[in-house]
Amino acid sequence: MQTLLNASYQTTAAGLTWTLLLLAQHPNIAGDVLAQAPSDPERGSLLERVVKESLRVLPPVVFVIRRSVRATKLAGHDIREGTVVVLSQYVTHHMAVHFPEPERFDPDRWLVQKPSPFAYLPFGAGARMCMGAMFSMQLFQLAAPAILRRFRLELTAGTRVDRHSSLTMGVKGSLPVMLLPQDGRFSAVPLTGNIHEMVRLPKVSETVGRLAAKAA
Ligand code: HEM
Known part of the structure; x- marks a missing residue:
C-alpha cells in the first residue's frame, strides 16, 4: 500500500501541477484545449499531446536506478557485476538528438515524432514499467x-x-495561483526561478501579441 501511495500520489500531483502551469504560461495552447468541444471526435488528441509533452519536458520521475546482476558493456563502458546504474528520464528527454529544441514546450511535435520507448520514458520502460501509466494518462x-x-x-x-x-x-x-472564472482570457505572466533552465517559456509580450492577432 505504501509503495502504491508513494508511487501514485507525488507523481500525479507533480505531473498535473506542471501541466496546468505550462498551460497557464502558453495561452494559445490553453485556449485551443478549452475550445475543443466535448463532442468533437478529435477531442482528447490535443490534450493527449499536451500531457505527453508536459511529461517529456518536466517528467515527474527524473531517474530510475538499476543494479547490474552480471558484468556487461553499456555504450562502450564496462559495467561490473553489482554496479549501480542511474538512468535519467530528464536527461534523455532533453537530448536534442531525440527531441529537437528540447526545452520548447511543443505538443505538436507529437504529430510527427515517434520516439523509441527508451527515448521517451516518463513511466519507465521494460519489465518494471509503471503499472499506473494508463491510469495516470x-x-x-x-x-x-x-x-x-x-x-x-x-x-x-x-x-x-x-x-x-x-x-x-x-x-x-x-x-500560488488565482482561480478566476473561466473567461478564456488567458495570459502568461513573467516568472523567475530555475523553471527557465528546464523549459523555454514564451516571452509574455509574444503571447499577448499573438493573442491580439488571433482576436483580430
Ligand atoms: C505521472 C504519474 C506517474 C509517473 C510519472 C510514474 C513513473 C513511474 C516510473 C518511471 C516507474 C519505473 C520505476 C523503475 O523503473 O524503477 C514507475 C513504477 C511504478 N509505478 Fe508509477 N508513475 C506514475 C503514476 C503511478 C500511479 C498512479 C501508480 C499506481 C496506481 C503507480 C504505480 C507504480 C508501481 C507499483 C511501480 C513499480 C512497478 C514495478 O516495479 O514493477 N505509478 N512509475
Whole structure:
C-alpha cells in the first residue's frame, strides 16, 4: 500500500501541477484545449499531446536506478557485476538528438515524432514499467480540462518557480495561483526561478501579441 501511495500520489500531483502551469504560461495552447468541444471526435488528441509533452519536458520521475546482476558493456563502458546504474528520464528527454529544441514546450511535435520507448520514458520502460501509466494518462486528460472549464488559472507576475527534486520532480514549495472564472482570457505572466533552465517559456509580450492577432 505504501509503495502504491508513494508511487501514485507525488507523481500525479507533480505531473498535473506542471501541466496546468505550462498551460497557464502558453495561452494559445490553453485556449485551443478549452475550445475543443466535448463532442468533437478529435477531442482528447490535443490534450493527449499536451500531457505527453508536459511529461517529456518536466517528467515527474527524473531517474530510475538499476543494479547490474552480471558484468556487461553499456555504450562502450564496462559495467561490473553489482554496479549501480542511474538512468535519467530528464536527461534523455532533453537530448536534442531525440527531441529537437528540447526545452520548447511543443505538443505538436507529437504529430510527427515517434520516439523509441527508451527515448521517451516518463513511466519507465521494460519489465518494471509503471503499472499506473494508463491510469495516470486518463487522470490528466480528465482532470486538466475539468479544471480548465471551470477556472482560469493565473499566476502572479514575478512568482518564483523552482523544482524540488528527489526521485520525483515537482514544484518546490507551493505554487500560488488565482482561480478566476473561466473567461478564456488567458495570459502568461513573467516568472523567475530555475523553471527557465528546464523549459523555454514564451516571452509574455509574444503571447499577448499573438493573442491580439488571433482576436483580430
Ligand atoms: C505521472 C504519474 C506517474 C509517473 C510519472 C510514474 C513513473 C513511474 C516510473 C518511471 C516507474 C519505473 C520505476 C523503475 O523503473 O524503477 C514507475 C513504477 C511504478 N509505478 Fe508509477 N508513475 C506514475 C503514476 C503511478 C500511479 C498512479 C501508480 C499506481 C496506481 C503507480 C504505480 C507504480 C508501481 C507499483 C511501480 C513499480 C512497478 C514495478 O516495479 O514493477 N505509478 N512509475
